[in-house]
Amino acid sequence: MTTVHVSLGPRSYDILIQEGALENAAAHLAPYSRGRLIIVSDENVWAAQGEALLRGLGPIQAELILVPPGESSKSWERLESLVDCMLALGLERSEHIAAFGGGVVGDLAGFASAIVSRGCGLVQIPTSLLAQVDSSVGGKTAINVAAGKNLVGAFHQPSLVLVDPACLATLEPRHLRAGYAEIVKYALIRDARFFGWLEEHGLSALAGDRPLLQQAIATSVAGKAAIVAADERETSGERALLNLGHTFGHAIEAASGLSDRCLHGEAVSVGIILAFDFSVRRGVCARDEAERVRAHFASCGLPYTLSELGLGSRGADLVRRMASDKKKRDGTLAFILARGIGSAFMEREVRLEDVEAFLDGHV
Ligand SMILES: NC(=O)c1ccc[n+]([C@@H]2O[C@H](COP(=O)([O-])OP(=O)(O)OC[C@H]3O[C@@H](n4cnc5c(N)ncnc54)[C@H](O)[C@@H]3O)[C@@H](O)[C@H]2O)c1
Numbered sequence: 001m002t003t004v005h006v007s008l009g010p011r012s013y014d015i016l017i018q019e020g021a022l023e024n025a026a027a028h029l030a031p032y033s034r035g036r037l038i039i040v041s042d043e044n045v046w047a048a049q050g051e052a053l054l055r056g057l058g059p060i061q062a063e064l065i066l067v068p069p070g071e072s073s074k075s076w077e078r079l080e081s082l083v084d085c086m087l088a089l090g091l092e093r094s095e096h097i098a099a100f101g102g103g104v105v106g107d108l109a110g111f112a113s114a115i116v117s118r119g120c121g122l123v124q125i126p127t128s129l130l131a132q133v134d135s136s137v138g139g140k141t142a143i144n145v146a147a148g149k150n151l152v153g154a155f156h157q158p159s160l161v162l163v164d165p166a167c168l169a170t171l172e173p174r175h176l177r178a179g180y181a182e183i184v185k186y187a188l189i190r191d192a193r194f195f196g197w198l199e200e201h202g203l204s205a206l207a208g209d210r211p212l213l214q215q216a217i218a219t220s221v222a223g224k225a226a227i228v229a230a231d232e233r234e235t236s237g238e239r240a241l242l243n244l245g246h247t248f249g250h251a252i253e254a255a256s257g258l259s260d261r262c263l264h265g266e267a268v269s270v271g272i273i274l275a276f277d278f279s280v281r282r283g284v285c286a287r288d289e290a291e292r293v294r295a296h297f298a299s300c301g302l303p304y305t306l307s308e309l310g311l312g313s314r315g316a317d318l319v320r321r322m323a324s325d326k327k328k329r330d331g332t333l334a335f336i337l338a339r340g341i342g343s344a345f346m347e348r349e350v351r352l353e354d355v356e357a358f359l360d361g362h363v
């Protein structure tokens with residue numbers, strides 16, 4: 001088992017990563033359960049992995065709340081019904097709920113746990129690769145609203161993150177690849193050696209070599225834990241580096257109608273390429289570096305152009321969506337750009353007209 005500690009003073013917690021961890025769920029979750037545990041999951045995850053969790057929970061009684069799968073569950077309506085269900089089950093503030101699913105379940109159930117009874121405890125049991133390496137760690141929870149993605153939410157750290165890579169056996173390959181884009185992101189932010197490792201082993205990890213995948217997950221999670229510990233609430237700019245590819249990516253997702261037509265990780269994949277190409281255009285990054293990143297995403301079967309997503313020549317539309325994104329500050333738009341692989345930085349003042357021209361010319 002690999003344990004990664006997230007050091008946040010009184011809000012510190014561990015991330016346990018272990019093949020087969022679900023089988024020992026009772027032992028891991030006993031401190032957070034008081035004999036019963038309210039579990040929030042989605043219908044796909046429950047069909048694929050519910051039995052494994054129930055077996056592992058043993059004597060702990062599971063109270064299950066299921067939501068429909070997909071991004072559309074991160075909504076006001078679903079939040080309301082979820083909170084009502086929790087209260088109907090007699091949830092008390094001193095209890096923990098468990099979010100058992102991908103990033104959608106984690107974000108939705110995490111936000112519900114931040115507000116129900118003024119905040120109850122939360123355990124994250126992420127089942128998608130994206131959730132295992134990213135969304136379950138760091139305490140960001142959110143739903144989507146008319147104005148954009150993740151615009152309503154709360155910081156609410158979990159008490160434990162339990163990662164079982166064996167869950168990934170039932171995840172669709174497309175979702176596995178989408179989650180992999182976030183793994184590459186960590187390497188690109190500040191770990192060039194890890195990027196080299198991914199060039200060598202990433203494809204095998206994606207093809208089902210679980211020890212390699214577990215190693216990639218642990219390295220990613222350790223990278224995120226360090227950044228979150230340094231800047232829990234994204235005040236110093238350090239945590240903002242995790243948004244590499246995401247300002248572009250969120251606009252891409254919004255333009256795709258926040259639907260499963262374009263997965264978050266796919267939007268991030270194209271967004272990262274855009275961030276690198278834009279860095280090249282601004283003269284801060286060598287073209288070879290951007291090409292290396294593109295080649296890696298391409299070899300993994302991830303999208304790397306706007307036109308693949310049906311969004312070519314949509315610069316004005318995408319820029320309008322970025323300007324309404326939450327990262328706008330004092331009328332300027334900050335972007336995470338790169339000086340090269342492993343060397344991301346925040347550029348605070350990027351002119352939107354430059355971005356629009358760049359996007360329109362991007363193929
Ligand atoms: N809070 C954060 O810090 C943060 C970070 C990154 C992404 N996110 C959010 O995460 C969401 C995307 O997460 P996601 O990609 O996990 O999407 P998701 O939760 O929709 O999961 C993807 C699909 O896989 C299914 N699934 C999940 N695990 C499975 C398993 N083990 N077996 C079979 N099917 C399984 C789900 O039912 C779903 O259909 C987005 O809403 C994004 O905004 C949040």
Ligand SMILES: [Zn+2]
Pocket residue numbers: 134182246264268
């Ligand atoms: Zn992301």
